[in-house]
Amino acid sequence: MATPGLDHWADITVVVVYFICVLIVGMWTVFRRHKNNVNNYFLAGRNISWWPVGASLFSSNIGSEHFVGLAGTGAAAGIAMVSYEWASMPLVLLLGWFFLPVYISAGVYTLPEYMEKRFGGYRIRIYLSVLALILYIVTKLAVSIFAGALFIQLALGWDMYVSILMLLGVTAIYTILGGLAAVIYTDTFQTGVMTIGALALVGISFNEIGGYNNLQRKYMEAVPKVRNLNSSCGLPRDDAFHIFRDPITGDNPWPGLLLQSSLGCLWYWCCDQVIVQRSLAARNLSHAKGGSILAGYLKLLPLFLMIFPGMISRALYPDDVGCVDPHICKIVCDNPVGCSNIAYPKLVLELLPFGVRGLLMAVMLSAIMSSLTSIFNSSSTIFTMDLWRRARPRATERELLIVGRIFIVILCGISIAWIPLVRSSQGGQLFNYIQAIQGYLGTPIGALFVFGVFWKRMNEQGAFWGIVIGHVCGVIRMGLDFAYPAPECGDPETRPPILLRVHYTYFGAIMIVVTSVVIVVVSLCTREQPEEQLEGVTWWTRLKPEDKANNSTGNEDDQRKDISSAKNGVQIAEVEDVDERTTGCTKRLCDHVCGMPDNNSGAANPTANETQIRGFLKENKKWRAVLNVNAAIGLIVTAFLYGFYR
Numbered sequence: 001m002a003t004p005g006l007d008h009w010a011d012i013t014v015v016v017v018y019f020i021c022v023l024i025v026g027m028w029t030v031f032r033r034h035k036n037n038v039n040n041y042f043l044a045g046r047n048i049s050w051w052p053v054g055a056s057l058f059s060s061n062i063g064s065e066h067f068v069g070l071a072g073t074g075a076a077a078g079i080a081m082v083s084y085e086w087a088s089m090p091l092v093l094l095l096g097w098f099f100l101p102v103y104i105s106a107g108v109y110t111l112p113e114y115m116e117k118r119f120g121g122y123r124i125r126i127y128l129s130v131l132a133l134i135l136y137i138v139t140k141l142a143v144s145i146f147a148g149a150l151f152i153q154l155a156l157g158w159d160m161y162v163s164i165l166m167l168l169g170v171t172a173i174y175t176i177l178g179g180l181a182a183v184i185y186t187d188t189f190q191t192g193v194m195t196i197g198a199l200a201l202v203g204i205s206f207n208e209i210g211g212y213n214n215l216q217r218k219y220m221e222a223v224p225k226v227r228n229l230n231s232s233c234g235l236p237r238d239d240a241f242h243i244f245r246d247p248i249t250g251d252n253p254w255p256g257l258l259l260q261s262s263l264g265c266l267w268y269w270c271c272d273q274v275i276v277q278r279s280l281a282a283r284n285l286s287h288a289k290g291g292s293i294l295a296g297y298l299k300l301l302p303l304f305l306m307i308f309p310g311m312i313s314r315a316l317y318p319d320d321v322g323c324v325d326p327h328i329c330k331i332v333c334d335n336p337v338g339c340s341n342i343a344y345p346k347l348v349l350e351l352l353p354f355g356v357r358g359l360l361m362a363v364m365l366s367a368i369m370s371s372l373t374s375i376f377n378s379s380s381t382i383f384t385m386d387l388w389r390r391a392r393p394r395a396t397e398r399e400l401l402i403v404g405r406i407f408i409v410i411l412c413g414i415s416i417a418w419i420p421l422v423r424s425s426q427g428g429q430l431f432n433y434i435q436a437i438q439g440y441l442g443t444p445i446g447a448l449f450v451f452g453v454f455w456k457r458m459n460e461q462g463a464f465w466g467i468v469i470g471h472v473c474g475v476i477r478m479g480l481d482f483a484y485p486a487p488e489c490g491d492p493e494t495r496p497p498i499l500l501r502v503h504y505t506y507f508g509a510i511m512i513v514v515t516s517v518v519i520v521v522v523s524l525c526t527r528e529q530p531e532e533q534l535e536g537v538t539w540w541t542r543l544k545p546e547d548k549a550n551n552s553t554g555n556e557d558d559q560r561k562d563i564s565s566a567k568n569g570v571q572i573a574e575v576e577d578v579d580e581r582t583t584g585c586t587k588r589l590c591d592h593v594c595g596m597p598d599n600n601s602g603a604a605n606p607t608a609n610e611t612q613i614r615g616f617l618k619e620n621k622k623w624r625a626v627l628n629v630n631a632a633i634g635l636i637v638t639a640f641l642y643g644f645y646r
Helices: 009-032 038-046 050-061 064-077 080-086 088-106 111-119 123-156 160-209 212-220 254-262 266-271 273-280 285-298 302-316 326-333 340-351 356-391 397-423 430-454 460-483 504-525 545-553 556-577 585-594 610-617 621-644
Strands: none
Touching: 009 160, 009 356, 050 160, 050 273, 050 285, 050 356, 064 080, 064 302, 064 340, 064 356, 080 088, 080 254, 080 302, 080 621, 088 111, 088 266, 088 273, 088 285, 088 430, 088 610, 088 621, 111 123, 111 356, 111 430, 111 460, 123 273, 123 356, 123 397, 123 430, 123 460, 160 212, 160 302, 160 340, 160 356, 212 302, 254 504, 266 273, 266 430, 273 285, 273 356, 285 621, 302 340, 326 340, 340 356, 356 397, 430 460, 430 504, 460 504
């Protein structure tokens, strides 16, 4: 039976209202905030409270690929991949407590910029900037568009290009005009929509299947009617409800899974521009830490919001979601490898009543749009501040803002160009693909930043050759994965031993070791950096002696004074930069909407001053204790969940 579409007036009304609300929030931010300098446009004026920071961290990470890919992985193989979600709790706390103070002390806008300040050379900054843009385009944009287009096609039956053009059009409007502030506030709104809508589906789907105990029983009985009876193809895994699986033969061996979801993903939560940029926009360090705690708690929810619904979908529709026969899978979802990726959208469209289906469509649109806006804004920041500003060091504020906006438009074009390649993808489990590819290219970055922040003896030679050799290993393994794809269920195994016997999670751990060894050996064999070059760019040198004393005894009044004086300094500088000459009404209106400074604004110098840095890093002793206690509680809850579902 064909999956019903989203054609009832109640569903369509909910979706239309959702789009109107997003545009209202986005445009409210556009007209509310000043955007006429790069600090306000790319870092939202560094004045965002803890709850929008935390909501934006969560929303930027949770995209349509999670609702489609993570639910699909749950339908196909159980709950093991939730480790990538729960391990985010300690990682995002590391960002707020250890990495962010160093980034703020260094006074940077982007992570590649931090690398240049840390080591003094420019080649590693350019290398990481180009790598980040490639990662965003090839993985984040590709999988977001693929997952979103899959849901839209099932729900609305629209042409894929029409659907994507509509989404890109709406997101580009407020992202281009409003900058990071618009992205953060719309992300906050969309986080609420996602959470409420997903919880509604969880309640209805568990009620349909009869509770958790019935889910365990019916999932293990969810076998498609058409399958090879001489093989295990189509049979649910015996360890589907366990995270820790056999270290040798498991599909996700537990030692490799724990290493890859923690150390292997450290780069994403502590060193990736999309994530770190939200914390850099926080009002001060306490708000950044509060945002990290909120994001960590929200990351405990995907097991219940996505994985369990995916497993329920397989239990209710085993012939469609659990199909293994290539001919049937081709008919069901146009993918002969398998149809587990339709688990979440099928559950929405089959199970939910009118109106609620529209709400869940809004949830998926929220996930898609929040991912796209985050990628657009962070990619624009990297291109403008790391690449364009190096090519044109005397670029004015106006030029940088125009270039940042134009680059978003170019990214939209590249996104559309990627659609045919994504449509031809034969990935059976999208979330596995995401973690494997990002692991090969991202894992060495984590080792690079850990040594850069915590080891003063590391130098530019060690950093550059460590990351290059680590990526050579990752690219070779990734090339082998593409050249020798896993055989379909029941077919003989023909992959080389490096693929067959070394799981990608173990290979990620090997890459960390290789990168670390190269960094240490090369750094020790080459010249040490002078101590004065390390001021403000490592954990041990992030504060001057007088700042350490102030930080230990500082109070909120001092903090407010520092922040107020910093803001006044920024405002005075802005007033001095703007030429008050009379201009045409059309040009003034355009400049007001776009937040453009005057053409005569001088060369941009968006480096944070010492007053701003001191104001950000000061913490009230009472709130610091409250945040530390909450962080400890979050870690205990995470450990309990691991133990319960071990």
